[in-house]
Amino acid sequence: MSHHLETASRETIREAQGERLRETVADAYEKVPLYRERLDEAGIVPEDIAHIDDIPDLPMTTKEDFRDEYPDGLFAVEWDDVTRIHASSGTTGTPKIVSYTQEDLDIWREVMARSLVAAGVTATDVVQNSYGYGLFTGGLGVHAGVEEIGACVIPMGGGNTVRQISMLEDLDSDVLTCTPSYSLYLAERMADRGVDPESLDLSTVIIGAEPFTDAMREEIEAALDVTAIDIYGLSEIIGPGVSIECAAAQEGLHIWEDHFYPEVVDPESGEPLPEGEEGELVLTTLTKQALPVLRYRTGDMTSLTYEECDCGRTTVRMDNVTGRTDDLLIVRGANVYPSQIEEVMVEMAEVAPHYRIDLRREDELDRLEITAERHESHDGPVADLAERIETKLYETLSVSPDSVEVVDPGGIERTEVGKVKRVYDHR
Numbered sequence: 142m143s144h145h146l147e148t149a150s151r152e153t154i155r156e157a158q159g160e161r162l163r164e165t166v167a168d169a170y171e172k173v174p175l176y177r178e179r180l181d182e183a184g185i186v187p188e189d190i191a192h193i194d195d196i197p198d199l200p201m202t203t204k205e206d207f208r209d210e211y212p213d214g215l216f217a218v219e220w221d222d223v224t225r226i227h228a229s230s231g232t233t234g235t236p237k238i239v240s241y242t243q244e245d246l247d248i249w250r251e252v253m254a255r256s257l258v259a260a261g262v263t264a265t266d267v268v269q270n271s272y273g274y275g276l277f278t279g280g281l282g283v284h285a286g287v288e289e290i291g292a293c294v295i296p297m298g299g300g301n302t303v304r305q306i307s308m309l310e311d312l313d314s315d316v317l318t319c320t321p322s323y324s325l326y327l328a329e330r331m332a333d334r335g336v337d338p339e340s341l342d343l344s345t346v347i348i349g350a351e352p353f354t355d356a357m358r359e360e361i362e363a364a365l366d367v368t369a370i371d372i373y374g375l376s377e378i379i380g381p382g383v384s385i386e387c388a389a390a391q392e393g394l395h396i397w398e399d400h401f402y403p404e405v406v407d408p409e410s411g412e413p414l415p416e417g418e419e420g421e422l423v424l425t426t427l428t429k430q431a432l433p434v435l436r437y438r439t440g441d442m443t444s445l446t447y448e449e450c451d452c453g454r455t456t457v458r459m460d461n462v463t464g465r466t467d468d469l470l471i472v473r474g475a476n477v478y479p480s481q482i483e484e485v486m487v488e489m490a491e492v493a494p495h496y497r498i499d500l501r502r503e504d505e506l507d508r509l510e511i512t513a514e515r516h517e518s519h520d521g522p523v524a525d526l527a528e529r530i531e532t533k534l535y536e537t538l539s540v541s542p543d544s545v546e547v548v549d550p551g552g553i554e555r556t557e558v559g560k561v562k563r564v565y566d567h568r
């Protein structure tokens with residue numbers, strides 16, 4: 142079924158999903174005490190789940206479940222059958238441990254290969270993989286996919302930026318895979334060293350692992366003279382390669398739904414939302430052995446479309462994720478999303494695409510403090526610039542920042558390894 146599924150009829154897809162869901166639920170019920178308990182509580186026996194439409198009857202799984210069951214309470218196989226471990230750390234101390242059997246790794250490799258092909262990567266390409274290797278799923282996940290399609294992988298990992306630049310120059314990398322924030326950092330260091338992106342073979346960057354706005358994507362594409370493709374994934378489900386944009390249309394991310402079943406729900410009520418409406422992405426694994434996951438609340442905000450894509454693929458697509466359910470900042474009663482602030486920052490030519498948001502509480506009142514970085518090309522008075530930023534932010538957010546500080550180029554700390562942190566909530 143595998144590759145044909147990318148263009149199969151919706152009916153064929155749903156039939157296959159139903160079959161796999163039945164197996165996954167039976168397996169989870171039999172082997173994972175938490176799932177058995179939850180299904181028992183809900184009064185469901187695995188036989189009640191006959192096809193994919195029955196999925197909303199199943200209980201949901203949360204990040205807290207991963208933490209409570211730390212380290213291996215959600216595993217559905219014996220340790221002897223676990224071939225690999227990864228982990229992801231969140232805002233709290235306990236990491237989420239995730240496990241893979243050899244078959245799980247084979248499937249991951251396959252969906253990553255499909256992803257890269259959809260992104261336009263070919264067997265003759267050189268791919269510089271600058272996602273971190275190690276417990277983070279980015280490095281090894283992408284690595285396997287590049288090998289699977291027979292392209293050449295440069296296992297750079299994160300950081301080491303001077304070396305990254307010489308590799309881009311000397312090995313003629315066609316594709317770069319890294320976080321959006323790192324791609325910007327790299328572009329900046331290239332500019333410092335007088336390396337013209339147009340002189341490089343690099344044509345595509347595959348960015349993911351953290352949210353970014355369309356404005357930020359355009360900034361990256363201009364700074365590196367490339368096409369930027371959005372790749373999405375999360376450790377709890379498998380890692381990178383849950384979904385990706387196709388190079389042909391770049392109209393949403395194709396979800397490899399023969400392995401990962403998506404729903405979008407109202408983040409408050411948990412009720413499923415219709416096609417096209419924005420809500421929280423909920424994912425169910427359909428083939429995972431070591432760590433089957435039923436209806437996982439990802440915390441990521443998106444919407445789904447089942448329309449056939451111009452590229453010919455019939456798989457469901459998700460919208461690009463610019464925020465999470467827990468992103469919302471309430472500032473003196475007003476709802477503020479970091480992505481709104483990002484758009485303002487990136488769209489102002491006099492400001493560099495690096496910024497920092499600090500929230501404090503003083504005398505019972507919220508304070509929103511913005512630090513922006515002056516673009517090199519701007520040499521007018523910074524006080525005027527700060528005022529213009531403030532006005533723009535007020536127009537967008539309907540709440541005025543309490544302070545806008547403009548610092549010199551390079552004044553905002555860059556993230557060289559791992560995910561960027563732009564919001565500091567001290568309240």
Ligand code: DLL
Binds near residue numbers: 352353375
């Ligand atoms: O970030 C897996 C990955 C690696 C994806 C490399 C893409 C590329 P985690 O560390 O478990 O796994 O973090 C998963 O990162 O729930 C989202 O909040 C966020 N995220 C991942 N990809 C995107 C994206 C990897 N394309 C969490 N856009 C997810 C926005 C993303 N957010």
